[in-house]
Each structure stands twice: as structure tokens, then as C-alpha cells.
Amino acid sequence: MNTYKPIVHRKPVPVEDPAIVTNRLADARLHRCRCINCRLGNAEQRLYFIRDVDVAIVKIGVTHIGVIAGKRRTVDDRRRQLELLGCRQLLVMKHVRGSRAMEIGLHEQLDEFRIKGEWFRLTTYVANYIENFDGRIV
Numbered sequence: 452m453n454t455y456k457p458i459v460h461r462k463p464v465p466v467e468d469p470a471i472v473t474n475r476l477a478d479a480r481l482h483r484c485r486c487i488n489c490r491l492g493n494a495e496q497r498l499y500f501i502r503d504v505d506v507a508i509v510k511i512g513v514t515h516i517g518v519i520a521g522k523r524r525t526v527d528d529r530r531r532q533l534e535l536l537g538c539r540q541l542l543v544m545k546h547v548r549g550s551r552a553m554e555i556g557l558h559e560q561l562d563e564f565r566i567k568g569e570w571f572r573l574t575t576y577v578a579n580y581i582e583n584f585d586g587r588i589v
């Protein structure tokens with residue numbers, strides 16, 4: 452018995468890459484911080500990459516910038532704070548609009564390079580990853 456069914460040619464529906472769609476949705480949702488400073492529009496979260504000047508290690512973290520408790524705060528203030536904590540000279544490589552959720556996503560993505568906590572080995576791969584990072588986790 453012939454079970455052959457003719458192929459019906461239909462115009463293919465353009466499908467967007469699910470990863471891109473997910474990322475776009477995530478972008479909008481993940482940036483949202485419910486703290487009072489962000490809600491008032493006085494502050495925003497920044498995802499930062501701060502490296503050690505002498506050793507090839509990098510910290511990937513999140514901090515608030517803007518006006519917090521009446522004081523203007525920048526990513527460089529976070530760098531200075533970390534310098535004092537670790538007694539090491541540090542350098543801000545990059546910072547983008549970010550969130551805790553993005554930070555966790557990045558930590559997972561670069562987990563094989565993790566030293567401890569938020570510190571990662573700054574290999575060529577990690578350096579390139581950071582250079583190309585546009586705020587989206589693919």
C-alpha cells in the first residue's frame with residue numbers, strides 16, 4: 452500500500468533564534484532592580500569587570516552607581532573599595548548596565564575559570580569574552 456503523502460510547500464515562517472529572543476526578554480527583565488534608589492531613578496546597577504594590575508585575575512560583580520544616600524557613586528568607587536579590601540592595585544576593564552541575574556549567568560558561563568567566589572582567571576578566552584560582552588549572555 453502506498454502511504455506516500457505529497458509534501459505541501461508552504462512559505463516558511465521566519466523563526467527567530469530562541470536564544471536571542473530569550474536574551475531580549477531577559478535584558479528588559481533582568482536589568483530591573485526593585486531597590487528604592489533604582490525605582491526613583493537615582494541609581495542603576497552596573498555589571499563590572501575589575502582586574503588585578505599585576506596578576507591575571509578578574510572580578511565579575513555588580514554594583515550600584517548614581518546617587519545613593521545623597522552621595523554620588525561610580526564603578527571606580529567600587530574599585531577603590533576592593534583595592535582597600537585586598538591590598539592590590541586594581542583596574543576597571545569594563546562595565547555595562549547589568550543585574551544580579553546577569554552576574555549569576557556570567558559566573559556560570561565562565562565557571563571553569565573560577566578561582567573563588569567572583570574571581571576568575573583572566574585567560575585569553577576570558578579576556579576576549581569580556582571584550583566582546585555586550586550585556587547579553589549567549
Ligand SMILES: [Zn+2]
Nearest residue numbers: 484485486489
Ligand atoms: Zn537598585
